Amino acid sequence: MGKQATAGSEAERRAAFERFTEGRLGRAYRLAGLILRDPSEAEDAVHDAAVQAWLHWRELRDRDRFDAWFDRILVNGCRARLRNRSNRPLFVADSPELAGADAFSEVNEREVLHRALSTLGADHRIVVVLRYIEDLTPAEIAARTGEREGTVRSRLHYALRGLRAALEAAERTPGGVR
Amino acid sequence: MTNDRIDDRIETGLRAALLADDPGEVPSALRMRVASIPERIPGPRRPARIGWPSRRLAWIEGVAAVALIVVLTGVTLVSRGSNVGPAASSSASAPPTENPVASPTKTPIVTPTRSPNGDAWGGLSWSAPSEITDATNFSTVIAWNGGYIAAGLANPPNSPGLWRSSDGTTWTRLQLDPSVFAQSVPSGLSGDVQSGMDGLVQTPSGLLAWGRAGTPTCGNEGESQKCYIVPSMIWTSPDGTDWKQADMSAFAGAGIQGVAVGAHGLVAVGNTGSIDNTGSMPATTPVIWVSETGSTWQRLSLPADFKDSYLSTVQATAQGYVLGGEFAGGYVQIAGGGWTAVNPVAAAWWSADGLTWTKASVQPVDNRKTNIRSIWVGAAGLIAVGYSWSGGPGVEVDGATAAWASTDGRSWRHVALSYPGAPTASPDPNLNLGSNLILGDGTHLITAGVADATGTMGIWVSSDGVTWQRLAFSGATGTIPDWHGPGAFNAVFPVPGGFIVTGEGPGKGVTGTDLPPLQVWRLTATP
Numbered sequence: 001m002g003k004q005a006t007a008g009s010e011a012e013r014r015a016a017f018e019r020f021t022e023g024r025l026g027r028a029y030r031l032a033g034l035i036l037r038d039p040s041e042a043e044d045a046v047h048d049a050a051v052q053a054w055l056h057w058r059e060l061r062d063r064d065r066f067d068a069w070f071d072r073i074l075v076n077g078c079r080a081r082l083r084n085r086s087n088r089p090l091f092v093a094d095s096p097e098l099a100g101a102d103a104f105s106e107v108n109e110r111e112v113l114h115r116a117l118s119t120l121g122a123d124h125r126i127v128v129v130l131r132y133i134e135d136l137t138p139a140e141i142a143a144r145t146g147e148r149e150g151t152v153r154s155r156l157h158y159a160l161r162g163l164r165a166a167l168e169a170a171e172r173t174p175g176g177v178r
Numbered sequence: 179m180t181n182d183r184i185d186d187r188i189e190t191g192l193r194a195a196l197l198a199d200d201p202g203e204v205p206s207a208l209r210m211r212v213a214s215i216p217e218r219i220p221g222p223r224r225p226a227r228i229g230w231p232s233r234r235l236a237w238i239e240g241v242a243a244v245a246l247i248v249v250l251t252g253v254t255l256v257s258r259g260s261n262v263g264p265a266a267s268s269s270a271s272a273p274p275t276e277n278p279v280a281s282p283t284k285t286p287i288v289t290p291t292r293s294p295n296g297d298a299w300g301g302l303s304w305s306a307p308s309e310i311t312d313a314t315n316f317s318t319v320i321a322w323n324g325g326y327i328a329a330g331l332a333n334p335p336n337s338p339g340l341w342r343s344s345d346g347t348t349w350t351r352l353q354l355d356p357s358v359f360a361q362s363v364p365s366g367l368s369g370d371v372q373s374g375m376d377g378l379v380q381t382p383s384g385l386l387a388w389g390r391a392g393t394p395t396c397g398n399e400g401e402s403q404k405c406y407i408v409p410s411m412i413w414t415s416p417d418g419t420d421w422k423q424a425d426m427s428a429f430a431g432a433g434i435q436g437v438a439v440g441a442h443g444l445v446a447v448g449n450t451g452s453i454d455n456t457g458s459m460p461a462t463t464p465v466i467w468v469s470e471t472g473s474t475w476q477r478l479s480l481p482a483d484f485k486d487s488y489l490s491t492v493q494a495t496a497q498g499y500v501l502g503g504e505f506a507g508g509y510v511q512i513a514g515g516g517w518t519a520v521n522p523v524a525a526a527w528w529s530a531d532g533l534t535w536t537k538a539s540v541q542p543v544d545n546r547k548t549n550i551r552s553i554w555v556g557a558a559g560l561i562a563v564g565y566s567w568s569g570g571p572g573v574e575v576d577g578a579t580a581a582w583a584s585t586d587g588r589s590w591r592h593v594a595l596s597y598p599g600a601p602t603a604s605p606d607p608n609l610n611l612g613s614n615l616i617l618g619d620g621t622h623l624i625t626a627g628v629a630d631a632t633g634t635m636g637i638w639v640s641s642d643g644v645t646w647q648r649l650a651f652s653g654a655t656g657t658i659p660d661w662h663g664p665g666a667f668n669a670v671f672p673v674p675g676g677f678i679v680t681g682e683g684p685g686k687g688v689t690g691t692d693l694p695p696l697q698v699w700r701l702t703a704t705p
Contacts, residue, residue: 030201
């Protein structure tokens with residue numbers, strides 16, 4: 001009996017991984033890539049998260065919640081990688097010179113936002129990606145980050161406030177967003 | 179451009195800006211690596227593999243991996259040996275007595291045994307909030323010259339600012355000489371930096387602020403992006419209005435983590451260089467500077483037991499000074515070319531005069547990795563606050579706030595934070611409290627947090643960091659912001675006889691991009 005249970009669990013575990021590699025790997029890779037902004041590091045983050053999911057499969061009590069469970073492992077791994085990067089005192093991301101003509105204002109604006117996004121802290125960037133790319137609600141984000149919903153809302157607020165400040169600063173800069 | 183137009187543009191442009199970093203299709207190599215996991219890792223748990231640069235080292239089996247750790251650690255120690263010289267002015271006579279590798283045995287926990295509140299704070303009376311329309315946030319508030327002074331981010335413009343108040347509720351922005359604060363860093367964007375001024379302390383000759391300013395130096399961060407490290411800066415002032423830059427020649431290439439003012443002068447701690455993703459070996463080196471007035475500084479030569487350590491905080495105590503951080507245990511390269519500490523453990527040092535430093539004993543937390551991010555002083559003891567987690571190099575699992583208590587700074591005991599409202603497992607580094615969810619004013623240790631399931635804010639007080647008592651609220655309690663969520667509060671600053679609390683007031687939007695004005699409350703302690 002015990003042997004059967006173990007064999008069944010092992011088969012279920014393997015089947016889950018087959019499903020993951022077939023259907024969910026792309027989404028996980030994109031999520032890690034958007035958080036980390038480094039394809040090769042995203043590759044490793046997804047692999048390491050998959051290893052953890054494999055090793056901790058028995059801790060997943062509700063199989064229907066695999067996506068949220070795996071996302072949480074992946075997001076935690078990405079956060080750790082971002083924090084390892086952030087031992088530097090401060091980064092100011094550089095970008096190409098912004099064109100000044102109005103015709104390019106949309107491109108400029110996207111560039112300003114992109115540059116501002118690169119300066120967000122790890123926790124801020126994670127909630128912004130989950131909210132605006134994955135279209136998750138604050139409650140769903142909280143389930144994936146292990147935070148309180150209020151914390152997620154607070155981080156969204158501060159992240160967006162920072163982005164707004166960046167646009168305002170660019171507006172004041174010659175050649176910036178108009 | 180109006181604020182509404184900016185908000186609309188953020189909403190519409192954010193997704194496109196994020197997707198600029200879309201990594202594209204899943205590489206076939208990743209598909210193969212993931213698909214082969216069940217074959218490569220058949221056992222129930224092999225955590226030593228997690229977090230390794232498995233893209234590069236997937237073929238390395240257990241023995242080879244362990245050997246690589248040893249080699250890398252050895253190389254790291256040799257290459258960094260010259261960074262921390264022998265202690266010319268240090269005692270260096272007390273080699274570290276504790277094993278830097280956490281003990282696998284269960285950590286004994288200090289349990290609450292006695293009344294916490296030495297000088298009978300029973301509650302806090304809240305003032306009505308006041309709106310600060312020309313500030314985005316306050317990063318530091320201290321008592322000074324019979325009133326208070328705050329450093330923060332001014333709005334507008336988005337630049338460092340200072341404010342004074344005589345009563346803690348009415349604040350006036352000080353006019354600063356733009357040339358003195360030129361090129362300071364008004365980031366406000368990074369989760370780690372909220373202002374060009376990172377800290378503010380009172381000194382015997384006036385005030386001292388520290389932060390970052392000057393011409394950035396270029397780093398190496400790939401082909402399309404360059405990163406810059408902005409130099410550290412210290413400003414001094416006799417009166418809060420007339421400021422000048424300190425001589426920063428001793429701070430080249432270093433970041434300041436904290437400044438303490440004690441009986442033997444000023445002590446600053448920080449680290450040079452960075453642990454980065456450039457692929458080179460990590461080059462951080464802990465640094466301690468000392469000064470009599472804050473205008474000129476001397477960099478100390480440190481004892482050998484500082485090697486491979488990262489310093490995060492310093493505090494003055496009745497016996498001298500204490501500082502905290504972590505011992506890295508060597509570094510290993512992880513995926514993407516970055517480096518990470520092999521086995522970081524919390525570390526602390528103490529000094530009677532700020533010049534000679536001795537490593538303290540810090541109790542391990544089970545077999546978890548740990549660090550110390552802040553140290554606070556209470557009437558009956560000290561508390562060090564940091565983080566603990568498990569997982570392999572570069573992987574963080576089960577992170578939680580960790581704390582240690584000490585009576586003298588020479589020996590630190592791990593303490594449980596199990597009271598209601600204790601720091602959460604994932605402190606929010608974007609609040610000023612962050613991992614400093616515990617603060618101190620030299621007499622009281624305080625912590626603030628969510629007090630119940632509805633998100634109500636609570637504040638607790640302790641004199642020794644071991645036992646805590648929740649303070650009752652009175653006064654304008656109807657204006658108290660929730661811990662998080664709409665009207666979230668930002669920070670708590672201990673000042674004599676109570677606190678200054680900043681927040682955004684109730685009823686403001688959160689997920690939108692509206693900018694509610696900064697609100698400030700004065701909390702006065704009651705018996």
